[in-house]
Amino acid sequence: MNAQPQTRADWQTLAQSQAFETRAYINDDFVASQSGETFETINPATGVRLANIASCDQADAELAVNHARRAFEGGEWSRLAPIERKRTLLCLADLMEANKHELALLDTLDMGKPVSSSLGDMAGAIGCLRHHAETIDKLYGEVAPTGEDALGLVLREPIGVVASIVPWNFPLMMTAWKIAPALAAGNSVILKPSEKSPLSALRLASLVKEAGLPSGVFQVLPGFGHTVGKALALSMDVDCLSFTGSTQVGKQLMQYAGQSNLKKVYLECGGKSPNIVFADCKNLDAVARNAAAAIFRNQGEVCIAGSRLLVENSIREDFIERVLAAAETMQPGDPLDPESFMGAIVDEAQYRRVLDYIRQGVEEGARLRVGGEAIDAESGGLFIPPTVFDSVTQGMTIGREEIFGPVLAVFGFDTEEEAIRLANDTVYGLAAGLWSQDIDRIMRVSRRLQSGQVYVNNWAGGDQTMPFGGVKQSGNGRDKSYHSLEEYSDLKTVWVSLAT
Known part of the structure; x- marks a missing residue:
């Protein structure tokens, strides 16, 4: 979108001409849900239906997880040099910058927030992506203090398949807070946007495709928490679950992790500040x-x-x-x-x-x-x-x-x-x-x-240098800063004997 809207009339004109992507994004393609089911997304400022969105469920989750695992094991992204991942993510940030008015408009139409606020969110989302892209090739491992007969290395490696479940109140900014460090660290990411605000996530998927991320590294599954969200949380092949939303749902997700594979769960939940x-x-x-x-x-x-x-x-x-x-x-x-x-x-x-x-x-x-x-x-x-x-x-x-x-x-x-x-x-x-x-x-x-x-x-x-997260029943995760990269990676120790 090349227009630079300034006034209410400008934004209304753009809104009237706006087209919406309504399909899920799985393995580099936009596809209908396997069930063919859809749900409505409504403009809360007018009560008018915006679009019917693909409603994903367990079958779609299983398909996306399989593609994400295959992409991770293939190594085209997970084993790519950090400086190369950096270049790709900076390209994605540039594409978001070029399309920021459209992305802001989608969030405003979808969840009712003022467009000036949505534009601020876009600046935050783009800044977050650039911050983590620039950070990933500047983080060093450790050498343990050993004697002369051994070398101890402490390495950080990508965790695997990450499922990110994001809220509706800051749709694209919260998305960036989750996916930027996860992708920068080398993981495959499956994004589940809120059913109340899926439009910007689906438009983001087309920009990810344009930026050149390998197939299966980033996928978007619109749908409901009790269907596709639950399926991702219970999946035996999802290694990490990142969530922002209510405390009640956060507790359910922790239970699902325990019922499945003990996946890592990072939560940012409610507040009464x-x-x-x-x-x-x-x-x-x-x-x-x-x-x-x-x-x-x-x-x-x-x-x-x-x-x-x-x-x-x-x-x-x-x-x-x-x-x-x-x-x-x-x-x-x-x-x-x-x-x-x-x-x-x-x-x-x-x-x-x-x-x-x-x-x-x-x-x-x-x-x-x-x-x-x-x-x-x-x-x-x-x-x-x-x-x-x-x-x-x-x-x-x-x-x-x-x-x-x-x-x-x-x-x-x-x-x-x-x-x-x-x-x-x-x-x-x-x-x-x-x-x-x-x-x-x-x-x-x-x-x-x-x-x-x-x-x-x-x-x-x-x-972006400051961690964001809570204590008590507000959760245990941290978004932003290099500390969030720690959540999307595993520590590995390597002990090298030099005495033989």
């Missing part, structure tokens, strides 16, 4: 805007959303007013309008789920400050405005459970110790934030927060 604002922080307006964006960005459909706002009581009322003012500027709009901050909720089921949580919040006694009702959009789309609850307690459902929507729960606290206790009183541990000008406090609190990531005087900061 605390965002702590101390009274000594400066520029409350800027902090309030950040706190609002931390939950309302991407319609709140973000695993690290700052959904629990903990505010020191001495500034709480004033600070909430500032958050409400910021929320007013973050209303949902047409996802194809570059000026829209929020878009549509991904589908009817998630839309009803979010509204049910809002109803529970009211029934359980939380104080509704703004929002709370669905927007009756002329387009027929699924829109929910920024919603803020105050006077939330730990016993309330909206204070404990991951909503995955634009719903903010505000808690008050009086002391640093109380803030830490509230922040850690959750089964999750994906992200946490704190705002303060006291460096001693920053270091104390950062160390005590039970979270895989802590953001200080920002929310969601970081780049």
Whole structure:
């Protein structure tokens, strides 16, 4: 796509002319599912069907796994010199760059996110691919400290066949986080995109083909988790499973690994992230805007959303007013309008789920400050405005459970110790934030927060050099940085005797 869309009208014109790939990508070919079954993918901003997508199941999974294993054992990719894998992946990144507007459009149409956000995701996806491509030929093995009669080598080798199951909220960016290190390390990868957002993954497959990856090294199986996802997780010939999604599904996948071949399982699951604002922080307006964006960005459909706002009581009322003012500027709009901050909720089921949580919040006694009702959009789309609850307690459902929507729960606290206790009183541990000008406090609190990531005087900061993942029931995997390459490789030790 050579056009450079700038306005809502530009994006609408592109959307009207957009064609969709609807078939699975298996062994270098686009094919229908073996059953012939399909499922609909719907534009949540309009309710209009976009396409009928091939619905893969166990038969398709077995076929793809066989091709992936054959490709891995053949060595055309797995034994290729790292510098050559690097060149191919950089070529793929260049193709993604050249087609970024189309890829962004597909994610916006598919799951309802604002196109400006989708373009940001494309930059992240392309950057991730380039980062891992550039890293793979710069990682060294180890030489063990032995005596003169032996040489001990520690090598890293690709793990084999990797199945990557990705979510719908950041379709292509999450895909890149999974497949970039797995492919860079020399594995064969089978991608299962969410049934709610498969379009960009299928378009990516055509770019992979154009980049020249060998047959069977990368394949895409659209379909449902309980069919093709389960089949991949139970496969005796899948060596590693990487997943981003709900904690409930993550637990099921670990059980499937145990029932099959003890494949390695790396999970990035749910979150109920605390965002702590101390009274000594400066520029409350800027902090309030950040706190609002931390939950309302991407319609709140973000695993690290700052959904629990903990505010020191001495500034709480004033600070909430500032958050409400910021929320007013973050209303949902047409996802194809570059000026829209929020878009549509991904589908009817998630839309009803979010509204049910809002109803529970009211029934359980939380104080509704703004929002709370669905927007009756002329387009027929699924829109929910920024919603803020105050006077939330730990016993309330909206204070404990991951909503995955634009719903903010505000808690008050009086002391640093109380803030830490509230922040850690959750089964999750994906992200946490704190705002303060006291460096001693920053270091104390950062160390005590039970979270895989802590953001200080920002929310969601970081780049490809920083690992991304959680603790507790938020999972055990790490995306981004060279640490993710460790997940897609095995250690091998070689002991060479020099005495004979």
